[in-house]
Amino acid sequence: MPTIEFTTYDKECSENWRPVLAKKVVPDWWKTMKVQENIRGNKTQTIRSCPAMDDWLKTGWLICAKRDMEVTVSEHGNHAVTDKTNRDHSPTHPAGQAGHHFTYLSKEDSPTMGAFKMKAPWNIITPPGYSCLYLDPFLFQNKYFATWQGMIDTDAFNVNMDNSQIIFYPKTNKNFTIKEGTPLVQIIPYRRENWKASYITYDNKSWQENRSGRTTHRLGEEGDKLKTMDEWNRSPELRESKRMVEGIAGAYRRIKYWNEKGKMFKEDNPPPECPMHNPDLEEHKAEIQLELFGDQDDS
Secondary structure (H helix, E strand, O other), X not given: OOOOEEEOOOHHHHHHOOOXXXXXXXXXXXXXXXXXXXXXXXEEEOHHHOHHHHHHHOOOEEEEOOOOEEEEEOOOOOOEEEXXXXXXXXXXXXXXXXXXXXXXXXXXXXXXXXXXXXXXXXXXXXXXXXXXXXXXXXXXXXXXXXXXXXXXXXXXXOOOOOOOEEEEEEOOOOOEEEOOOOEEEEXXXXXXXXXXXXXXXXXXXXXXXXXXXXXXXXXXXXXXEOOOHHHHHHOHHHHOOHHHHOOOOOHHHHOOOOOOHHHHOOOOOOOOOOHHHOHHHHHHHHHHHHHXXXXXXXX
C-alpha cells in the first residue's frame, strides 16, 4: 500500500492540526439527510443516495484552517491577502497574470478577479509515479471563497515546503474571516498512467441483451457475466427486501454492487516501516540505532 507523507516544520501544527481523512469531516447536513424524501408528493432519492457523491466526499484528506485568518481586499479591489500576522501570507495572483481574460468564477459570483494564496502548514510527499489533486473541498462551498483546483507532482516537487501553497478566489469584494477548522483544500493522491481511448457504438440489440445477465456480453474480471444496475433493481429479492423499506437506496448499497472509495484511505502514524516506532523493539532501540547509523562518536 503506498504511503502519502504530510510533513511540517511547525510543532503546533503537528500536534494539533494534522490533515484529516475526508471521510471523518463531512458536512452536518449530509450526515442527517435521508436517502429518500417526499418531494412534490413523490418519494424521491436525494443526493445522499448517490455513490459518486459519497465517494468524492470521502476520498483523500482535508487540510483545514488552523486558526481564524483575516482576509482583506487591497486598495485596488482585485485581490486579497491573508492573515494580518503575516504568518500565512503569500504572493497574490492579480488578474493581469491571466491577461485579464480569465476569471475562476463568474463576475456575478466573484466581483474581484484576482486570486490570493496562503502557505499551508503541510508539505506533501508521495511515492515515485504518484501526484496529488488539489481540489475545492467537495460540498463545503461557502460564500466567501473557492479553492482553485490543480495537480502537483508531489513525488518530485516536495523539498521543504515546495507544494504547500493553496490558491483561493474570493467571492466578495469585502473583508472576511476564514474560521478555524474550515476545510481549505481536499488532497487526493493518484498514480500517473498513460491512457488511450476507444470510441465504440453498439446497436439497440446489444442494449437489450445487456439488460439480462443471461444474455449480456459484458464480462467481469473473473470471466463471469456482469449484471447491470437495471437488472439488479428489477430483481424480486431486492424489491421484497426489508432493507428497501428502511430507505437504503439502490442495488449498489444492498447487494454490494458498489465499492466505497472512502475505505481505501487510512491513517497509519507513525508509519509501520520505521523500526524506531515498533513497540516490540522499544527496549532494543539503542542496538537498532547503532546497527543503522553506527557509533556517531567515531566520526
